[in-house]
Amino acid sequence: MQTLLTSSQMQTVDAYTIKQQSISSVNLMESAAKAFVKAFKKEVLDKDARISILCGQGNNGGDGLAIARLLNKEKYKNSTVFLINFSAKLSDDYTKNLKRLSKAKIPIVEIKEPGEFNEIKVDVVIDAILGSGLNKPLSGKYTSLASIINGLKKQVIAVDVPTGFNGDDLIPENYNGIKADVVISFQRPKINFFFPESVVAMNRFKVVNIGLDENFIERQQSNWKLTTRADVQKIIRPRAGFSHKGTYGHALIVAGNNTTMGAGLLAASASLHSGSGLTTVCLPQSGLIALNTMLPEVMALPRNEHLAIEAFEKFNAIAIGPGLGFDEENEELLEKLIDLKKQFVIDADGLTILSKREDLLVKLPAKTILTPHMKEFDRLFGKHESWWQRVATAREKAQQLDLIIILKNQYTFICLPTGDVHINATGNPAMASGGMGDVLTGTITAFLAQCYSPADAAILAVYLHGKAGDDLAKESFTVNALQLALQIPKTIKKLLKS
Ligand SMILES: NC(=O)C1=CN([C@@H]2O[C@H](COP(=O)(O)OP(=O)(O)OC[C@H]3O[C@@H](n4cnc5c(N)ncnc54)[C@H](OP(=O)(O)O)[C@@H]3O)[C@@H](O)[C@H]2O)[C@@H](O)CC1
Ligand SMILES: Nc1ncnc2c1ncn2[C@@H]1O[C@H](COP(=O)(O)OP(=O)(O)O)[C@@H](O)[C@H]1O
Numbered sequence: 001m002q003t004l005l006t007s008s009q010m011q012t013v014d015a016y017t018i019k020q021q022s023i024s025s026v027n028l029m030e031s032a033a034k035a036f037v038k039a040f041k042k043e044v045l046d047k048d049a050r051i052s053i054l055c056g057q058g059n060n061g062g063d064g065l066a067i068a069r070l071l072n073k074e075k076y077k078n079s080t081v082f083l084i085n086f087s088a089k090l091s092d093d094y095t096k097n098l099k100r101l102s103k104a105k106i107p108i109v110e111i112k113e114p115g116e117f118n119e120i121k122v123d124v125v126i127d128a129i130l131g132s133g134l135n136k137p138l139s140g141k142y143t144s145l146a147s148i149i150n151g152l153k154k155q156v157i158a159v160d161v162p163t164g165f166n167g168d169d170l171i172p173e174n175y176n177g178i179k180a181d182v183v184i185s186f187q188r189p190k191i192n193f194f195f196p197e198s199v200v201a202m203n204r205f206k207v208v209n210i211g212l213d214e215n216f217i218e219r220q221q222s223n224w225k226l227t228t229r230a231d232v233q234k235i236i237r238p239r240a241g242f243s244h245k246g247t248y249g250h251a252l253i254v255a256g257n258n259t260t261m262g263a264g265l266l267a268a269s270a271s272l273h274s275g276s277g278l279t280t281v282c283l284p285q286s287g288l289i290a291l292n293t294m295l296p297e298v299m300a301l302p303r304n305e306h307l308a309i310e311a312f313e314k315f316n317a318i319a320i321g322p323g324l325g326f327d328e329e330n331e332e333l334l335e336k337l338i339d340l341k342k343q344f345v346i347d348a349d350g351l352t353i354l355s356k357r358e359d360l361l362v363k364l365p366a367k368t369i370l371t372p373h374m375k376e377f378d379r380l381f382g383k384h385e386s387w388w389q390r391v392a393t394a395r396e397k398a399q400q401l402d403l404i405i406i407l408k409n410q411y412t413f414i415c416l417p418t419g420d421v422h423i424n425a426t427g428n429p430a431m432a433s434g435g436m437g438d439v440l441t442g443t444i445t446a447f448l449a450q451c452y453s454p455a456d457a458a459i460l461a462v463y464l465h466g467k468a469g470d471d472l473a474k475e476s477f478t479v480n481a482l483q484l485a486l487q488i489p490k491t492i493k494k495l496l497k498s
Pocket of ligand 2: 348373409410412426428429430431433434435436437438439466
């Protein structure tokens with residue numbers, strides 16, 4: 001797990017590292033520039049590319065000057081440095097790097113007015129104008145320059161953050177900063193990189209290590225965590241010697257209806273492939289042939305109005321919702337199930353029922369896992385104007401109601417009752433197709449059945465679901481839900497081996 005920090009916390013880390021490691025701030029800047037250049041070389045392979053390096057007058061600009069010098073050493077021969085001199089204040093390390101740069105034979109152009117930057121014959125722009133020191137909205141000359149750069153429609157690579165991008169708070173719809181193709185950020189991604197609103201400022205990001213004190217970072221107070229491969233490797237337990245099907249629990253998937261039977265089958269397949277010892281699906285009679293044909297390993301509990309609630313008692317984890325329908329009968333079933341006080345995952349139509357029945361929402365057993373996508377979430381907790389607002393509500397509700405709320409998106413936010421938000425960064429757009437959420441539900445249920453704690457089951461399942469999608473997307477333009485369910489055991493095996 002990596003702790004994610006705000007820009008001001010990163011400044012503290014910066015200062016601490018300088019003090020504790022007896023490294024000067026200009027040397028820290030040098031290591032940031034080196035790390036940037038290493039990543040840049042993978043982005044821009046052509047050493048003849050015409051590169052414009054735009055440097056502000058703070059430390060972000062200082063980075064830019066050091067980068068210019070290092071790129072020159074790396075034989076990028078067509079670079080020009082533009083000094084964006086819109087302010088009177090220069091940082092010390094900027095001044096030191098300007099002096100160092102003067103020894104290299106790189107053209108330097110001073111820009112005092114935005115219109116003076118009219119470099120249209122450029123292939124790559126390096127944006128080192130303003131970084132994480134942004135302390136007010138962008139305006140005046142900076143806005144005009146950002147608009148000129150965006151208008152060039154060239155490849156833009158930003159140092160640490162795009163100019164005008166606030167790393168820690170809502171990005172306004174009328175964002176007026178630079179739009180980067182790639183951001184090469186230092187040591188930790190900014191929290192805002194994971195919010196969909198950041199799409200106006202960047203297409204993707206990379207994070208490079210610059211030698212900041214990791215232990216100190218991890219000691220900082222922050223509720224934002226990023227799940228790493230190492231975390232998942234620590235959580236996941238290998239299959240034990242002398243174990244048998246009883247060792248790995250019995251998952252029940254209450255799902256499927258005449259026109260949405262597939263949702264139940266997908267969730268059941270995911271449960272089976274994610275390692276639950278036994279899986280049963282509670283589905284209508286009309287789904288039995290499909291189930292027995294497709295998943296002979298999975299058992300059925302035919303769902304009808306005569307089904308007694310005692311039939312649900314033997315399961316140690318129950319998922320309710322994929323393709324279930326939300327008529328009165330299903331509402332009654334959900335109500336009865338909740339009274340059993342089992343470990344639940346509630347998804348899809350189960351969530352729709354909860355959005356109509358607040359009395360049930362507040363009765364959910366502790367650590368019940370909810371898996372809404374954006375629309376389901378807003379149906380449950382009210383309309384939200386932004387993802388910052390939505391995540392804030394999810395965090396608050398998880399604490400208030402003692403629930404685990406998995407708010408699904410490209411980057412999924414797992415909100416725990418502790419107030420922590422675990423961000424998941426696996427997964428990709430090849431997975432954007434129906435049934436994917438049903439598979440996630442089945443996977444979570446399987447981990448609950450195997451007695452992982454609800455928080456671990458959520459973190460593990462979300463990571464593996466995305467990772468399985470990433471593994472498949474290496475070879476395929478699209479990834480469908482059933483393929484993904486089948487991939488999960490292979491992805492787990494690979495994680496355990498490495
Ligand atoms: N630990 C790390 O991660 C490391 C970080 N490093 C690098 O340092 C960068 C941060 O540098 P930084 O603190 O000097 O601030 P930076 O972004 O250059 O801004 C400069 C000045 O601009 C001004 N200003 C602010 N907003 C404005 C606005 N809207 N419109 C106009 N002006 C505005 C404001 O001045 P003020 O307004 O207060 O006079 C501010 O002081 C960071 O992104 C990374 O590249 C690495 O070198 C090493 C390790
Ligand atoms: N572009 C993407 N990147 C990463 N994950 C994605 C992407 N698109 C979809 N997913 C994942 O697929 C799942 C979709 O869930 P959901 O919308 O409930 O699907 P469905 O209702 O069709 O089963 C979520 O876990 C989501 O994170």
